[in-house]
Amino acid sequence: MxxxxxxxxxxxxxxxxxxxxxxxxxxxxxxxxxxxxxxxxxxxxxxxxxxxxxxxxxxxxxxxxxxxxxxxxxxxxxxxxxxxxxxxxxxxxxxxxxxxxxxxxxxxxxxxxxxxLLNGEYDARGAVITIRSGAGGDDATDFAEMLMRMYLRYAEKQKLPVQVLDTSYAEGAGIKSATFEVDAPYAFGTLSVEAGTHRLVRMSPFNAAGKRQTSFAAVEVVPLIETTDVVEIPDSEIRVDVFRSSGPGGQSVNTTDSAVRITHIPTGIVVSCQNEKSQIQNKAAALRVLQSRLLEQKRREEEAKKKQIAGDVKASWGEQMRSYVLAPYQMVKDLRTEFEVNNPAAVFDGDLAGFIAAGIRWRKQVGV
Structure with a gap:
């Protein structure tokens, strides 16, 4: 031998x-x-x-x-x-x-x-992730729910603490949107590479003719606000609405107006939280998410100014960053890094480590 x-x-x-x-x-x-x-x-x-x-x-x-x-x-x-x-x-x-x-x-x-490689200004922070369904009807809202489960499974496998803050269910299948918090060191640096538009191609289970359907969902990842951050939000700039929490199919979750929706008037950003037991808790959680989004908006504006001054002509973070193809073949491919796997079921079950690692290396390489 x-x-x-x-x-x-x-x-x-x-x-x-x-x-x-x-x-x-x-x-x-x-x-x-x-x-x-x-x-x-x-x-x-x-x-x-x-x-x-x-x-x-x-x-x-x-x-x-x-x-x-x-x-x-x-x-x-x-x-x-x-x-x-x-x-x-x-x-x-x-x-x-x-x-x-x-x-x-x-x-x-x-x-x-x-x-x-996780040495960005906010990389060490926790993360607030929001998933929104896009074009594609019931397939899109179902896809949004599949993505939510995918990230929750990833967090579970990585032993990351997760708190679901708000879920807006669709009238048919799936969800219109969901927001959850991953409060763990470097959660933002790790998961921020997941931000962008995700595309699903499959034989639609909601189409009687069984035709192939393309649907979209957007993933937003912002750094979790910390007590040391200064994001002043005057009361005059927000509108607070309260309503009753509800679950799938309109089933009542509680009998008091404990859910809170906060609208930031200058930017139009709307945040809601209904998963806490009291209105006070929901308002505090919603304000925290609003502050996180305003902090991220400020960071993006600063980055845009820096790139404009530097004359940066590199390709921006693509709108459509990943495709999940279930028909006529099986593949999940990241369109930025070219990383791909032929087992969508494993990916939807939270097997994202390869995509995230490739995304972090790609981000460092292109300077995004």
């Missing part, structure tokens, strides 16, 4: 690890862990639950990064030993084990490398 030579691959792993370590700065991470541990040990930590959650989450994330860097270093060293052992014993099973370990290390390093 020929000897197994993984030396070029192992050198590549060490080179990538070196680049990742340079960006993540383990020494700096260690100093941050010490500071966060001290903050987490404060006796009044949980007097402010939101602040406490942020501190403990950030502490856990940075400790995890340090442990992962140390583990990868040890595993690469062990891989070299494993290859030597496989060749010395002329053992195919050990060679296969070494190849499997190589692939696993590549995957872990690729994930870490993606994290090093």
């Amino acid at each position: 020929p000897e197994l030579d993984l030396s070029p691959e192992i050198r590549a792993l060490r080179s990538t690890l070196s680049d990742v370590r340079q960006v993540l700065n383990p020494a700096g991470l260690g100093e941050e862990v010490v500071r966060l541990k001290a903050a987490a040990a404060a006796p009044d930590l949980w007097d402010d639950p939101a602040k406490a959650q942020k501190i403990t989450s950030e502490l856990s994330r940075k400790q995890g990064l340090i442990e992962k860097l140390s583990s990868i270093t040890s595993r690469i060293d062990d891989l070299e030993v494993l290859v030597e052992m496989a060749n010395a014993e002329d053992d195919k099973a050990t060679q296969d084990e070494a190849k499997l370990e190589l692939e696993q290390l590549r995957a872990i390093l690729s994930e870490l490398e993606i994290q090093t």
Whole structure:
């Protein structure tokens, strides 16, 4: 049996690890862990639950990064030993084990490398995601609901906390729109590459003739507002309406006017929340989403000015960024990155890691 030579691959792993370590700065991470541990040990930590959650989450994330860097270093060293052992014993099973370990290390390093690219102004924030159905009738509202489930499944698999803030159900199938919050570190940086227009092509289950139907849905991703942000919204600039929450088919969810709709008069932005138990809670949640959207609008305006000044002629973030084709063939393809898979069912079940990683690399490359 020929000897197994993984030396070029192992050198590549060490080179990538070196680049990742340079960006993540383990020494700096260690100093941050010490500071966060001290903050987490404060006796009044949980007097402010939101602040406490942020501190403990950030502490856990940075400790995890340090442990992962140390583990990868040890595993690469062990891989070299494993290859030597496989060749010395002329053992195919050990060679296969070494190849499997190589692939696993590549995957872990690729994930870490993606994290090093999340260095935008708001990338470390949580995210507020809104899905809206577009052209396509019942197929579009059904598609919007499929996308909502896709992102909720992705968050579940990644163990990201999600809170659904508002859902507007369609009269037929699916939803007109939905807004939910992913309050986890780097949720915005990770999920912002999902923003844009999504297209579905399939044999319509709502068409008696069974014709192929194309439908669209829009995904909006904005950074979650933080208490340190200053987004002043004078009371004179908003209109607050209250109404009763409702579910599919108009079924009453509660018997009081607890749902809240806030309209920002200068921009026309409308935000509603009906998933909390009281009107006060719904108003607070809706204001938070409104502030997030105004913050994102401000960021986009600033970026537009920068590009205008710089004379940037690069292609903008495309309106139609991904196609989900269920007929006559099976494929999901990102039109920006060319990344594609032939298993739409897995994608709709939350298998988005490949698309997100490709999107983050593409964004960095084109400077979007």
